Structures are given as C-alpha cells and as structure tokens.
Amino acid sequence: MSKVIPIPKSGKPEKEILLGEKAGFCMGVKNAVEQAKKEVEKQSITYCLGELTHNPEVMKNLEEKGLRVIEDLSQIPNPKGKKVIFRAHGVTKQVYEEAKKLGLEIVDLTCPNVLAIHKIAEQAVKEEKDIFLIGEKKHPETIGTASFCGKNHFVIETQEDLQQETQQYLAQVEKNANSRKLVILSQTTFHLEKFKEFENQIQEKLANKVEIEVRNTICKATRLRQEETMDLAKQVEYMIIIGGRKSSNTNKLFQIALQNCAHAVMIENEKELSEELLQEMKKYQKIGVMAGASTPDESIQNVINKIRK
Numbered sequence: 001m002s003k004v005i006p007i008p009k010s011g012k013p014e015k016e017i018l019l020g021e022k023a024g025f026c027m028g029v030k031n032a033v034e035q036a037k038k039e040v041e042k043q044s045i046t047y048c049l050g051e052l053t054h055n056p057e058v059m060k061n062l063e064e065k066g067l068r069v070i071e072d073l074s075q076i077p078n079p080k081g082k083k084v085i086f087r088a089h090g091v092t093k094q095v096y097e098e099a100k101k102l103g104l105e106i107v108d109l110t111c112p113n114v115l116a117i118h119k120i121a122e123q124a125v126k127e128e129k130d131i132f133l134i135g136e137k138k139h140p141e142t143i144g145t146a147s148f149c150g151k152n153h154f155v156i157e158t159q160e161d162l163q164q165e166t167q168q169y170l171a172q173v174e175k176n177a178n179s180r181k182l183v184i185l186s187q188t189t190f191h192l193e194k195f196k197e198f199e200n201q202i203q204e205k206l207a208n209k210v211e212i213e214v215r216n217t218i219c220k221a222t223r224l225r226q227e228e229t230m231d232l233a234k235q236v237e238y239m240i241i242i243g244g245r246k247s248s249n250t251n252k253l254f255q256i257a258l259q260n261c262a263h264a265v266m267i268e269n270e271k272e273l274s275e276e277l278l279q280e281m282k283k284y285q286k287i288g289v290m291a292g293a294s295t296p297d298e299s300i301q302n303v304i305n306k307i308r309k
C-alpha cells in the first residue's frame with residue numbers, strides 16, 4: 001500500500017505524490033551499510049572490494065569516514081591482518097581463497113539470500129546436476145554465483161543466450177545417455193516476468209529430455225518492489241524512480257515503470273530534478289515515487305520535499 005502525500009497548492013484539485021511502501025533499502029543493503037559504518041568507526045582504513053552499494057551519496061559518506069574501495073585484492077598494501085569487506089552481491093569462490101592466502105580479515109557482508117544461492121549451487125554440483133543460471137552476465141552477483149556452479153553451468157541473460165545455450169546443452173544430453181538433472185537458478189535482482197518467460201521456454205525445450213528443478217531465487221525484496229512499481233505505475237500519470245544508475249534492481253524498476261506508465265523518469269537524487277522536469281510534473285495530478293533497494297530514505301525524502309516545494 002503506497003503512502004499518499006498531498007502537495008499543498010492553492011486552488012483545486014489537489015495534487016498527490018504516491019510513495020511506494022517498499023521504496024528504499026532492502027534488508028541486505030541496510031545491513032551492509034550499517035555494518036560497514038561500524039567497521040570504519042572501529043578501524044578507519046577498511047577496504048571494500050567494489051562499491052558497497054550503487055548509491056553515490058552513501059558511498060561518498062562512507063569514503064569520507066575511511067572506506068577504501070578497491071577493484072582487486074592486490075591493491076591492498078601489506079594485506080596481512082587488514083580488513084576487507086565483501087559486499088551484499090557476494091564474491092567468487094576464488095576471491096575467498098585469495099583473501100585467505102593474503103592473510104586478510106574478511107568482513108563478509110554478502111546478503112544471506114545470495115549465500116543461500118551459493119549453497120544451492122554447491123549442493124547441485126555435489127549431486128552432479130547441471131545448472132542454468134539466469135542473470136546479467138557482467139553483474140558481480142552472477143559472476144560470484146557462477147563460480148559456485150561447477151563446470152557444467154550455463155549463464156542466460158537474453159533470448160539469444162537462451163536459444164544458444166539450450167541448443168548446446170541438448171547436444172551434450174544427446175551425447176551422454178546417462179539420465180541428466182538440471183537446476184534453474186536466478187540472480188536475486190532479475191526481472192520476475194522475464195524469469196518466468198525463460199523458465200517456460202526451457203521447460204518446453206528440455207522437459208522431455210532431462211529432469212528439471214526450478215529454484216526461483218529472485219529475492220523477496222526484489223519481487224515486492226517490482227510488483228509494487230507495476231501497481232503504482234498503473235495508478236499514476238508520472239513515475240519517478242530514485243536510485244543509482246549502476247544499480248541493477250533500480251534499472252529493472254525503471255523498465256517496469258516505463259512499461260506501465262505513460263511518463264517515467266529515473267534520477268539518482270533531488271539534484272537531478274531539474275526545473276524542466278519540475279515544470280513537466282506540474283501537468284499531472286498523481287505522481288508515483290519508487291526507489292531501488294540501495295537508495296537511502298534521506299534521498300527519497302529530499303526528492304519528495306523538492307517536489308512539494
């Protein structure tokens with residue numbers, strides 16, 4: 001249920017902002033940011049492998065307190081005993097091994113939902129099952145999860161991948177007479193509708209050849225935000241999605257807003273609400289606001305205050 005915020009205006013009818021109930025931080029990002037803050041308070045120089053969240057404001061704040069973002073563990077000078085944070089997306093199996101070898105102290109803030117997928121993948125490999133991982137190939141979470149999926153896994157992001165990988169897999173199945181088992185997994189922030197569409201196509205192509213187990217591992221936070229964005233976008237005339245441009249889940253919310261509302265815009269913060277955009281908004285009575293899982297409450301509030309003013 002979205003929260004209705006009236007916009008004070010002389011004359012009628014009154015305009016409204018409808019703010020999504022699920023807008024903003026998910027449990028995984030909230031925990032990662034809180035824990036990272038505690039770590040930099042304890043020991044000012046703390047390394048983080050990759051950006052902790054895709055929100056520039058949150059990152060700026062943490063970096064001012066002493067967080068150092070690195071792209072590779074080799075960038076840590078004299079690593080023994082130094083602390084390194086693994087962010088909510090998780091890392092590859094090889095990175096865990098390398099960090100241990102270097103003597104780093106790992107602060108593992110990988111979201112429990114992502115860790116659960118790593119476990120499902122490891123179990124599938126133990127049981128000699130093949131894996132189809134549905135997700136964005138270049139996303140760090142998918143790269144991390146793929147490293148737990150053993151040798152016989154296929155990553156599917158697009159319709160073309162789906163055609164190509166199922167064909168390649170079918171060729172393998174036909175060569176190997178032993179009965180094969182396949183597990184379908186997903187990146188936690190993948191597009192829900194697209195996952196279902198891919199799953200149906202895989203079932204159609206492979207269900208009579210292999211035993212298929214579907215584990216829809218899109219997390220609850222993603223599902224609820226996508227569903228609420230869709231509902232909200234249908235009720236309003238203009239949708240604003242707030243979040244970092246590099247955030248996978250924010251980009252999905254924006255796609256959903258565009259598909260379900262005639263006018264939609266994605267902004268990182270209130271500074272991007274230009275005079276032109278504000279003028280454009282004046283034409284509409286109902287404005288919907290939704291924010292990605294890495295957007296802090298403060299950013300959402302700043303956007304709403306600017307529109308109300």
Ligand code: SF4
Nearest residue numbers: 026028111113188219
């Ligand atoms: S989006 Fe989902 S999986 Fe990712 S950090 Fe948030 S709760 Fe965890």
